[in-house]
Amino acid sequence: MSAMNTSDKTSVAVNTATDDRLSPLLFVEGLTVRYGDFHALKDVSLSLAPYGTHAVIGPNGAGKSTLFNAISGFVKPTAGRVVFSGTDVTAWRPDRLARSGLARSFQISAIFPDLSVEDNLRMALGRHADKASLMSSRRAIGLGEEAARLLSETGLDLRRKERAADLSYGQKRLLELVTTLLLDPRLLMLDEPMAGLAREDIPEVTSLIAKAAGRCSVLLVEHNLHVVERLAQEVTVLAGGCLLSRGTYGEVASDPRVREAYIGGSASD
Known part of the structure; x- marks a missing residue:
């Protein structure tokens, strides 16, 4: 779990012009999820500022996915609060939770494969529209400046008329992130966004997440530790469902307990 040169870190534009940063956007206290006698998560606490990136890492079975599911409403906690x-x-x-500004992206890209790149964005902008109503009224739903800017920044503007199914896996991941950002979330939860990406696609996705962290709070579960170091201002390490360590990437990477937890294993969940 070696640290990278800090000069390689991606620059994250963080908005500091609001007093909202003085209080956490997300506060998780004593979160516990128990199945019978098994604790999938035990007394885990963390807090997130309104902007920036907080990463959650840990070995297999650490409880990362359970924490994500409990925060986003897919699992009911046994104890604690969100x-x-x-x-x-x-x-x-x-x-x-989604209507309140919490957006979650899963490991598997969630887009409409039979729609064009443009129409996937229109679905996000329409929010409550179904596919049938979109196809009959899509001319009335313009993309707008924000969507056009995101398309340009990701290079997807060159393929805006193509079916999403025809994109590469990395481009599909970018499209999913773009559509999620168009929902204007206050909290963006990303579950292993680099999973399955080719090496050449990782920098583009990393860059888009870094830009997102300048407009909302990002909670990231990721097994690629190079990406974690580039993006995260704070890292929480879980092991066996419990909090093992928390701090900057450099601090947790040098923690003997964290180093021991990764011996002979990986950081995937």
Whole structure:
């Protein structure tokens, strides 16, 4: 778990012009998920500022996915609480959390493969439109400056008329992130966004996430530690469902407990 040269870090534009940064956007306290006698997650706490990136890493079975599921409403915690934007949302369903500004991206790219790149963006902009209504009224849903800018920054503007199914896997991941950002989330949860990407696609996806962290808070589960070091201002390390270490990447990378947890294993979940 060697640290990279700090000069290689991706620059993250963080908005400091608001007093909202003085209080956390997300506060997780004593979160526990138990299945019978098995603790998938035990007494885990963390907090996220309104901007920037917080990464969660750990060996197999660490509880990373369980933590993500509990925060985003897919798993009901046995104990503890989740506070989002000052409101206790522990018992909220995923759809209600999504409407409040929490957006989650899964390991498998979630796009409409039979629609064009443009129409995938229109679906995001339409939000509540279904595919049938989109296809009958898509001319009325313009892309707007923000969508056009994101298409240009990711290079997807060159393929905007093509079916999403015909994109490379890396381009599909970029498209998914672009459509997610068009929802204007306050908290963006990314579950292993680099999973399955070719080496040449990783820098583009990393760059887009870094830019996203300048406009919202990003909670990232990622097994690629080079990416974690580039992106995260704070890192939480889980092992066996418990909090093992927390700090900057350099601090957790030099923690003997963290180094021991990774001996002979990987950082995937």
